[in-house]
Amino acid sequence: MSFLDYAPAPESRAILSLRDSYGLFIDGEFVDGRGTPFQTISPSSEERIAMIANANEADIDDAVAAARRAYDRVWSKMSGRDRGKYLFRIARLVQERARELAVAESLDNGKPIKESRDVDVPLVAAWFFYYAGWADKLDHAGLGADPRSLGVAAQVIPWNFPLLMLAWKIAPALAAGNTVVLKPAETTPLTALIFAEILQQADLPAGVVNIVTGAGDTGAALVAHEGVDKVAFTGSTAVGRAIAKQIAGTDKRATLELGGKAANIVFDDAPIDQAIEGIVNGIFFNQGHVCCAGSRLLVQENIHDEVVERLKTRLSTLRLGDPLDKNTDIGAINSREQLDRIRALSDAGVEEGAERWSVPCEIPENGFWYAPTIFTNVQTSSRIAREEIFGPVLSVLTFRTPQEAIAKANNTPYGLSAGIWTDKGSRILAVADQLRAGVIWANTFNRFDPSSPFGGYKESGYGREGGRHGLAAYLSPAPIGRSAAQVTAGRSGAQRRIEGADASAEASASKPKPRARRAGAAKKGAAK
Amino acid sequence: MSRLAVPKTYKLYIGGAFPRSESGRTYEVVAADGRFLANAAKASRKDARDAVVAARGAVAGWAGATAYNRGQVLYRIAEVLEGRRAQFAAEIEEVEGVSRAVAAAQVDEAIDRWVWYAGWADKFAQVAGNANPVAGPYFNISVPEPSGVIAVIAPQDSSLVGFVSALAPALVAGNSVVIVASERFPLSSISLAEVLATSDVPKGVVNVLTGSPAEIAPWLASHADVNAIDLVGAGGLDWVSLEIDAADTLKRVLRPENGPDAAAPALGRITAFTETKTVWHTKSLR
Amino acid sequence: MNESQVTPMSAPVNPGTALVTARERALAVLGGEPDDQTLGRYLHGIPGVDAVGLEQRAAALGTRSIKTTSKRWALDKIISLIDLTTLEGADTPGKVRSLVAKAMNPDPADPTVPRVAAVCVYGDMVPFAIEALGAAHGDPDDGLISVAAVATAFPSGRSSLEIKLADTAEAVAAGADEIDMVIDRGAFLAGRYGEVFDQIAAVKEACRRPDGTSASLKVILETGELVTYDNVRRASWLAILAGGDFIKTSTGKVAPAATLPVTLLMLEVVRDWHRLTGHRVGVKPAGGIRSSKDAIKYLVTVAETVGEEWLVPHLFRFGASSLLNDVLLQRQKMTSGHYSGADYVTID
Structure with missing residues (x-):
């Protein structure tokens, strides 16, 4: 025999206790979706793993409303210290369930277990640890004292690093004080739903994170939802371009991580x-x-x-x-x-x-x-x-x-x-x-770290994820500016759309951001 | 003792030269009281195209200059402008119909803003960048770098201070700029171009277009070789369409700002036209 | 260069040709006399090593998972590649006899356990080792056990060339099949590459026996003193150019001794040398490899870097003492299905 024909060394699937079907995670509970459920399969065998709920526009309404309620009533009022503690809890729970998450990721995505086990999942935990510590230190994020969260973040992530992209999106958003509606990719929803169970174990307040599964139209409905203040998308340049067009003229801020040809x-x-x-x-x-x-x-x-x-x-x-x-x-x-x-x-x-x-x-x-x-x-x-x-x-x-x-x-x-x-x-x-x-x-390649900003020039998108820069993507400067005489006053329109720029706006002063539309969205949410 | 004045021909400023519009068009600039002042060049889309070409050609040199050098050049603009305060004040007084004192104050404020931004040239990277303590044997640093070619629609209700407030921050990091002047008050912009031409600013780094922003802006917003567009002065235009056009190539977009505080000095105006670049390198004693 | 010039250890070669071809090979590769300048230019022209990348590659190889049949094969393979070693000032004929007994019959309770490749001792212990081996003495490729002797003022190498050569010749005369020499690390670090080359070549010459055959030469780089991977890579090339049959990491007297990254790096040199000349050189990590788990990582690294054909006694060895018992414990576990204990393997 050849030594290199190592005997199969499969990671046991026994560690997984998957449900036969998964609902949407809205307001802290799994609920049925109103769209037609779809199945997620293992790309290595084409075997069915589970049935997944499909969120339609009404479900998106519910999720955004839940996120808005959680933002208004709980998360935006919570101290940074306590937000940080929740993130630390999540990081620990990810570590505790690391093997299970890795197996689920490889099963659903098709990536080698050595990568999900040694790269994806450890980085997920690291991402939550990193941003957990930021939650009560936002004055040092580079936007001056007392920066503000944005509100409800709509986050749409791709299938290539399902759980890691979730972490890249959710960790900084929560640390900065935002609430989240996240849509995993159609073909890789599994780990996001296990992550929802982790959020329940962490006792994260209901509605702070909502996970809606579905296909492209679900994501489009989420991004387009008028109750959303921030859009974070990772995926193709074509979709990123469409999002940029769709939110043109709105007050939604965007971070876009798009394609590359390095x-x-x-x-x-x-x-x-x-x-x-x-x-x-x-x-x-x-x-x-x-x-x-x-x-x-x-x-x-x-x-x-x-x-x-x-x-x-x-x-x-x-x-x-x-x-x-x-x-x-x-x-x-x-x-x-x-x-x-x-x-x-x-x-x-x-x-x-x-x-x-x-x-x-x-x-x-x-x-x-x-x-x-x-x-x-x-x-x-x-x-x-x-x-x-x-x-x-x-x-x-x-x-x-x-x-x-x-x-x-x-x-x-x-x-x-x-x-x-x-x-x-x-x-x-x-x-x-x-x-x-x-x-x-x-002299290295494909290295990632939560403290290291990641993002592109030109058509690879804008905004950065990771590091202080990534935190700034979920914050805006304090609404009341410094003395107008200090730096001739003006609102920092410069920060408006360009996330990367936000990291360093300390010297700029700001006027209050109009709140009218947001109040309207809150009303809409409350009506649901 | 009256002397017959010699009026100035106001042309465009592209690639360090002062051409007329390739279209041959001009439009009348009048004083606040309606008196004819000058025929400004009415730039065409081809002029905009030429300006972008000139700007692109200038990026490497300007971005590659040392930050210290860029700071000195920007300060030099303030120096030269200071020497021509009277000319600018007179121009503003006439075109805006304000008192000489108000006009002079605007010039002074413009000069001071050049000085403020000049001082940032070799500092903003220290504030906006940082070393990152990654968990591994790597040197890792993030630095802001210029975005490239920036199109600017200058504030429309100010002759000089609005124009300078939009232009100066875009230059600090090493971008080159195509800026569309106030349609109504374009004269100070072209006079400022004369200052730039004699202030060690490399040709092509700043390109000034006069004419109709409504006509030119869409071409700049959709131009694939423009990296960012500052719509600060586009409040009166269909700026949402411009933003949609800009999305085709994922341009960085700054929204319109209105009122006297438009484009107020801010570090964020500098970093808005930068890209954060993160460099990793292995490190080891072995 | 072609396969006919390969000089496998302990295999009889045409009288006198081994050294000649080694030197000719070196001249052809270097394009000049092996003096400090020519060697310096050559060795410093070799691409550098990025330490982080090398260590990451080694770590990745270390995560290969070996199960069941492959593991059983690997454990036996490890045993068959061990140079069972005792290199103490306190060594005695009795200690060496005990070592040899262990080498011949590693697990008295299980005759299916293969023999180790060689015993490795100080030169003055060679006669006792040979005597104890008796009929088991011979080429490990034939299932017999070689006797390796450390020489050349081991471990420091700090003595005159004459003494080093005498040390070598004495061991060879006493019947050593393999000589584990140390390079002059001082000369290497001072850039006197010609001197290091000449010493290796001279020791190689001293390995010749009157009948024209030659003891195999392992060249110990003492990588723990060379410190940088660039140095290890250059020293590896130098040792091979000068005619070493094996390049060996360490004496075991300096920490760190063998590491997986260093061994990987040396295997890469051996691979490149083979690509360049068609000539196969062996690699021997020595010192610090104590567990089966670690040893398997080395096997994986060999197999994935130079190929499984290198996993034979004349191309790969482990210099180790305590490794053997750990392998035996693992082997017993695989045979019996339960975990074994230290009292169920013998101390030597």
Whole structure:
């Protein structure tokens, strides 16, 4: 036998005690949805996991009203210290139920258990811990003394990191004093619903967090709801653009984390073995379902062949298969729809003359799978070099000089992330300076931390999540400004739409924000 | 002893030059009492396009200048403006129909705002950025960087102070700007362009368009090579449509502000036109 | 370069060719004489190592999960790759005989347990080891047990070349099959790469026997004193260029001894050398590997870095003493189904 044919080491599903069906989590209780329920399946087997409620507009009304009541009556009046304690509780409960959450995540999403266990869930706990501590320290968030929460936050999250994206959204929102209505992705609602159980265990006041499941129309109804003060969305640029249009002219503030087509730049003096690992981690982590994935490998021309050869050798050791197997490196593609999209773009690459190489591996019979794939001989004009594939597909391009690398890296409407691999410190700093991307990883890739702001330039969206900047996305400066003589008074309109800017508005002064619309929304909520 | 005056031709300011509108159009600028003052250039969408090209070309140099240098250049604008207070006061007095004292106060306030923003150039990054204590062997720092090309619809009810209040903060971080002047009071904007042209501001960093904001703004809002749009002076326009246009390329949008406090000095006006960039690097002694 | 130039340890090679080909190989790779300048240029031209990335890769390899049949295979494989070691000032013939007995029959209660690859002792203990081994003495690839001797003023290496060579020659003459030498870390850290190269080459020469065969040479880098991964990588290349059959992490006398990242790094060098020349070099992590769980991580790292074909005694060893008993405990647990205890394995 081959030693590398490690015997299957599946994580036990016994730790899960799933319900047969899940309702919407509104006002602290699970309730039936009024839309037609749908099933969530395991993408690795296509087996049904549970039936999930589908929220229609009336359900959204209820959820927003519950969030508004909780905001007005409880959460906005609670001390920061106590809000923080609730967040600490949640963090601990996530840790206590970490294995269960990891198994559920891998089951529902298709990602390898080693990633849900070692990356997603630990970061979820870390995110709540980090923002828990902020709740009673908001005066130091960068908006001056006594900043205000915004109200009800509508949060719509994607399927690639279901629970982690939930944490990125809910933790700062609650720390800042907002209440939340969150919609998980249609294909990955499971961990959000287990999280709702955690909220019950934490005894979080009813209505502070509401979780409504459904498809795109549910999310659209939530974002459009007039009782919402803040919209936070992570997903495709197309939907983000639609949201930006939809909320134009309203008082809703927005944070948008959208697509990317990150360049991972490898210079000829790079620490080569670590660069290879970084390339692999950059594009094959989470099956490439990562908005900041290093999907464009820009390799210095003089080491192109060597890098590609080493990469192929390394990829051949990747294990594709059962997401619950602890030795699995590459799990399932999240949905048939996504698989079709990956295939279509990949085929387009071949048609455009690029050379496709896929890891020779056995593809399971059921489920959605795509073998790790590299395209060489890719032109900058090629679709696979420009469009976000959101799958385990790497496009390899070359450059000759640092200037050319920067120009090619920036030659995209996106600007979320980038990687730099070189031994030369001055070059790292200079290239990092000139890359138009919100997160730059130098000699590493795909690292995340609750204290580290994350978000994009250009069409990758606006606002930051993580760190002090991420907190500011859920706050506005105190309504009564400082002395008008100090800094010629004026309301800080500059902060209005640009979340990233809010982090540093200490010197600005503000006028009271109009409250009329919000009062109207509260009335509407109360009428329900 | 009357002398026949030599009137100034007010043109556009694009890429460091003072061209007429490519369309050949002008419009009458009149004094508060209706007296003809000048024919201002009426910029077309092509002028706007040219201005964006000029601005894009200037971003790398301006953003790449040291913060200290940008601060000095902005301060230099204040210095040069101070030397021409009388000219600006006279212009404002005429066009706005205010007293000389009120006009002079507006000029003084504009100068002081340049000075205030000049001082921020090498400080805002320290306030808006920070080191992040990530849980791992990494150096991690977040810094605000310029967004790129900023389109500005200047406040419409002020000659100089509104224009400066909208323009100056956008320049601090290293953005370049295409700014549409007040339609009714465009003369000070073009005179200020003359100040900019002689104040070490690299060409293309500021581009001034006069004419109809209602006509030009949609082209700027929808222009794919514009990174952000400041609608501070667009309150009288269909600004919601402009915001919707801007959403096509996910532009950063600042909303209209009305009244005398429009575009009041604020650090937030600087950081609004920045992107937070977070850089990670491994660290190890081994 | 091709496979015909591979010089597997303890295997008879054409008289006199091993050293010649090693040197020729080095000259071909270096493009010049192995002096300080040429070696310096070469070694400093090798891509650097990012420590964080290396350690993360090692940690990731350490999370591979081994179950049932693979684990049983792995435990036996670990035993068959152990250089069972005693390197104490207090070593006696009796202690060595006890060690050899353990090496030949690790678990008296279970004859299916394989033998270890070698016993590793000080040079003066070689005759006692050979005597105790008797017919079991021989090539571990044939299921027999080799005798390895540390030499060259082990562990510090601080003596003259003459003494180091005499130390080596004496052990070889006494019948040692393998020589574990230490490099001159001082010379390496001072940039005197030519000196380190020449010493390794000279010790290699001293490994030759009158009949033309040669003892296998393991070159101990003492990575705990080299400290940085860049140094480890350069020293690994240097040792291989100079003709080492194995590169070995540590003496066991300096902390840290073997670590997974260091071993991974050395395996990467061995992999790259093979890619470059077609020549296979062995790797021996030594010191600090005490549990089966840890040892399995090393097996995984070998298999995923250079391939499973490296998991043979002439290409991979564990330098260890207490590891063996932990493996035996695990093995007993797998056989009996219940957990064993320290009194159910023998001390040597």
